[in-house]
Amino acid sequence: MYEKVINASYDPIFIADKDGYGIKMNEAYTRVTGITEDQLIGRHLKDVVKDGIISESVSLKVLKEKKQVTIIQHVNGKELLVTGNPIFDDKGNVSHIVTNLRNISALKSLEAELSRTKELANKYLQEIKIYQKKEDMISHEGVIANSRQMLNVINLVQKITPFNSTVLLLGESGVGKEVIANLIQKWSTRSNKPFIKVNCAAIPKELIESELFGYEKGAFTGADSRGRPGLFEQAHTGTIFLDEIGEMPLQLQGKLLRVLQEFEVTRIGGRRTIKIDVRVISATNKDLESLVKRGEFREDLYYRLNIIPIKIPPLRKRQEDIPLLANYFLDQANQKYHLNKQLTDDALLAMKAYAWPGNVREMQNLIERLVITTEADDITASHLPFSNQTAFVPQPIQKKMKEVLQDIEREMILKAISEYKTTRKAAEVLGISQSALVKKMQRLGI
Numbered sequence: 017m018y019e020k021v022i023n024a025s026y027d028p029i030f031i032a033d034k035d036g037y038g039i040k041m042n043e044a045y046t047r048v049t050g051i052t053e054d055q056l057i058g059r060h061l062k063d064v065v066k067d068g069i070i071s072e073s074v075s076l077k078v079l080k081e082k083k084q085v086t087i088i089q090h091v092n093g094k095e096l097l098v099t100g101n102p103i104f105d106d107k108g109n110v111s112h113i114v115t116n117l118r119n120i121s122a123l124k125s126l127e128a129e130l131s132r133t134k135e136l137a138n139k140y141l142q143e144i145k146i147y148q149k150k151e152d153m154i155s156h157e158g159v160i161a162n163s164r165q166m167l168n169v170i171n172l173v174q175k176i177t178p179f180n181s182t183v184l185l186l187g188e189s190g191v192g193k194e195v196i197a198n199l200i201q202k203w204s205t206r207s208n209k210p211f212i213k214v215n216c217a218a219i220p221k222e223l224i225e226s227e228l229f230g231y232e233k234g235a236f237t238g239a240d241s242r243g244r245p246g247l248f249e250q251a252h253t254g255t256i257f258l259d260e261i262g263e264m265p266l267q268l269q270g271k272l273l274r275v276l277q278e279f280e281v282t283r284i285g286g287r288r289t290i291k292i293d294v295r296v297i298s299a300t301n302k303d304l305e306s307l308v309k310r311g312e313f314r315e316d317l318y319y320r321l322n323i324i325p326i327k328i329p330p331l332r333k334r335q336e337d338i339p340l341l342a343n344y345f346l347d348q349a350n351q352k353y354h355l356n357k358q359l360t361d362d363a364l365l366a367m368k369a370y371a372w373p374g375n376v377r378e379m380q381n382l383i384e385r386l387v388i389t390t391e392a393d394d395i396t397a398s399h400l401p402f403s404n405q406t407a408f409v410p411q412p413i414q415k416k417m418k419e420v421l422q423d424i425e426r427e428m429i430l431k432a433i434s435e436y437k438t439t440r441k442a443a444e445v446l447g448i449s450q451s452a453l454v455k456k457m458q459r460l461g462i
């Protein structure tokens with residue numbers, strides 16, 4: 017019976033007796049080692065080693081040491097991992113040694129294969145990392161920034177996130193102040209704490225105080241009879257974003273200043289002060305300094321808010337971001353409407369030349385509109401509402417004359433280059449020398 021079991025085993029088995037003679041081996045043993053019965057069975061293992069059939073005998077070692085022994089054996093050019101197990105009789109003497117073995121040459125080649133695969137995986141990982149790094153350089157948690165100015169903004173954000181310092185975001189409407197506020201919150205240690213956004217311009221003036229600071233029960237008619245915590249209290253342990261801070265009514269600015277200095281609030285109609293731990297980010301598209309000069313904004317509050325000012329430049333001052341943002345919004349709109357529209361090069365050039373008074377928001381809205389309304393798959397310059405010279409209608413309040421002239425120069429040059437391809441031809445059409453054109457292009461950053 018035991019012979020049948022041994023022969024049925026897929027794994028090689030060899031049995032030696034207590035005197036070191038081979039007495040049994042199965043077919044798997046011959047399959048793996050190439051050793052036949054006549055070389056091993058009935059022979060003393062010392063002789064088998066002497067004849068060079070096996071390099072070393074594990075059975076003899078087990079007989080000597082009276083315990084399990086594992087060795088590496090070389091047989092017929094194969095490397096084998098051989099384990100011998102003693103079988104003891106009733107008196108505790110070794111009666112037989114059962115040996116099994118595994119071909120580790122195969123394992124070794126698997127190992128080599130594995131390490132090759134690992135190497136390859138590592139190579140791909142590195143490539144992906146480089147690619148991701150490139151992507152990260154452009155998109156920072158969904159904030160597209162590739163221009164030097166915006167990368168400076170992102171760097172500054174990275175520097176300040178570990179601290180709870182008060183931040184004031186400055187920039188024209190639609191430049192991305194809120195996206196930067198979101199980024200500060202996301203990268204800060206308070207990222208999983210409350211993030212309360214307050215648009216000071218959207219709340220009726222008479223309600224701002226109760227919204228921000230809350231009220232006790234019976235504080236005024238129409239109030240919730242149980243009283244209510246204000247937004248500052250709701251932001252406790254987290255961040256409060258005061259958008260359009262320039263719209264804060266003058267009579268409330270004193271109270272806001274006290275909250276920011278003491279970090280405690282008193283609800284309307286209440287007497288107790290409530291301690292709050294909040295990080296304050298505020299934003300405005302107004303020139304707060306002139307508001308201060310005109311007496312419309314408290315100077316002390318301005319200084320309290322302006323601890324870390326971050327200026328976000330208008331889109332026309334960071335033209336490198338324009339194609340990236342345009343394609344980013346194009347992808348978004350394509351996904352939203354299950355379309356596959358493309359922006360042609362001349363459309364991107366025209367976009368680069370445009371002044372974008374409504375900044376990134378204007379671009380986002382325009383691209384979404386174009387994706388829906390353009391019949392063809394390609395969105396070209398002719399589809400853009402500003403490609404017919406409407407781009408640089410001077411906006412005397414927003415721009416200096418020099419800037420407007422530069423914008424016009426830039427647009428004319430970009431148009432000429434895109435139409436005539438070479439600076440020589442473009443210069444001829446524009447009526448200036450080629451070297452003057454090249455100089456102008458350098459000055460305008462084209």
Ligand SMILES: Nc1ncnc2c1ncn2[C@@H]1O[C@H](COP(=O)(O)OP(=O)(O)OP(=O)(O)O)[C@@H](O)[C@H]1O
Binds near residue numbers: 188189192193195300
């Ligand atoms: N760098 C950017 N990357 C990706 N999207 C952006 C970027 N800047 C702005 N946006 C998008 O443009 C729109 C306007 O941005 P945001 O609301 O942050 O501007 P804002 O300066 O806060 O405007 P406002 O002063 O009118 O409140 C948003 O939909 C925002 O997602």
